[in-house]
Amino acid sequence: MILPGATLGILGGGQLGQMFVLAARRMGYPVWVLDPDPDCPAAEVANQHLCAAYDDINALQSLADHCAAVTVEFENISAAAMHYLETRIPVRPGSAALAIAQDRAREKSFFRDLGLDTAPFVLLRPGDDLEEAAQDLIFPAIMKTTRFGYDGKGQQPVPAISELVTVWNRLHTQEAILESRIQLLQEFSIILARSVDGMMVFYPAAENIHHHGVLDLSIVPARVSVVLQTQARHYAARIAEALEYVGVLAVEFFVSAEGRLLVNEMAPRPHNSGHYSIDACVGSQFDQQVRALCGLPLADTRLISPVVMMNLLGDLWEAGEPDWQKLLQHPQIKLHLYGKKMARPGRKMGHVNALSTEAERALSVLEALRQDWHWPR
Structure with a gap:
């Protein structure tokens, strides 16, 4: 096990990197971040920001020299960079999973080879x-x-x-x-974590609603049949085992108009649809990422409260700073802003988690907020 006090590294300093850093530092781990953007969100909370390209040999060597283990924020890291690190320190997840996830053709073929249905x-x-x-x-x-x-x-x-x-x-x-193009009844995601010894835990399924191709809402508990959720967990476990995966893995699913379960894609990292876990689960997906990276026992994924996560996109900033007072007047809403300096349409600037006794009540709170902000779906 890698215990608190040891330094961890992450490739990528966006909002996912930022949330990993915050989780790791709460647990007592210093964190180094490698990201070429001098203003990346993780830079403000990391112990060290290596502002360099992901394949910069000097930066990679610094990570290898100072970190006990390294993880990733996103899948599009070059094979050469991954190989360089893997020969020196533990990297979780490894290059094999990333190589498949960064290529849609390989990913779809991989699913089919496992006997999983796709579009x-x-x-x-x-x-x-x-x-x-x-x-x-x-x-x-x-x-x-x-x-x-x-x-x-x-x-x-x-x-x-x-x-x-x-x-x-x-x-x-x-x-x-x-x-x-499939006629869809629903979209949902399964997020799991797999440890070095092969143990797996699953988060509650999140029902996902997209707008213009970008995730808008994640509803938990998902309004998806227990049968399909169980089948999806089996599919996700088969994927993780075939990859000998270590870390947090998200798998997105479609439910066709005929009720068939189809695998859409996977993400070898924490996922936008799992942000609800920060406020609504015993252990968040980022706590889990730290634990899996360090070889610790996996965290409890139990849902504490029904929750709906809503992304805050740069479109909200078109007329200036959003009216946060309207948001913060709702006591059941948890606000997460990523500290990005430039707001652009479609860019994820933050998210909110609305907690309530029922997911439908949380949805009603968020719909009222949309009306207050005059922000149509």
Whole structure:
């Protein structure tokens, strides 16, 4: 076990990195952050900020020299950087999980190889006869870059097969997956943690509602059948075991109009839909990330209160600073601002957790807040 007093490292200093640092420091661990952004949110709370590229050898060597173990905030870390660290200190999760999660084609194929259902898809490459490759898919569809896509970025709708070439040219990518658009009943996520010895714990499922491709609300307990939640936990456990995963893992699921459970994607790290755990669970997903990294017994994931998490996007700042008084007049709302200096439309600037005796009551509080802020969904 790596005990308090030892220094931990993290690649990435955004809001997820910031929340990891805060959890680690509460537990007595100094933290070093590597992030090329001088104004990254984690820099203000870390013991040391290495402002350098993620593949900067000197910065990586500093992490290896000063940290007992390293984790990641996001999956798009180069294989070379991961290999450099892994040969020197424990890195959890490891490069194998990141390599799959950072490539949509590999990720979808990995799920299928495990016998898990996904939306129908095909891989598209330059020089392919696009219409021939897509002839077995049902349209409308959606084209997604295989790498560097998140929160709706790197995605384009394809209404009909006749528009494939136009959308391909618009996306400007070397490789993409084309996926049939599924009629959805629900979307939800399962977050688990797996320890070095293979023990796993699961957080309550979060029902997710998106707006323009960005997560808007996470509702816990999820309004999803117990049967589907149990099946999803089995799927997520199968993924974690196949990867020999150590750390916090999020897996997103679709429920089709026919009631089928489909795996959408995974995130080898804490996830936006798990932010409710900071205020509503015995141990948050970030407490869990610290524990898994350090080889400690995993934390209790028990839900203390029904909760709804709502993201605060940069759109709220278009007319100036939001009226925080309207938010803070609700005593059951917990406000989390990330300290980002520039507010842009669609950028995650913070979130709120609304706690109540029932999730529906928490939803009502947040809907009243939207009206006060004149912020339509």
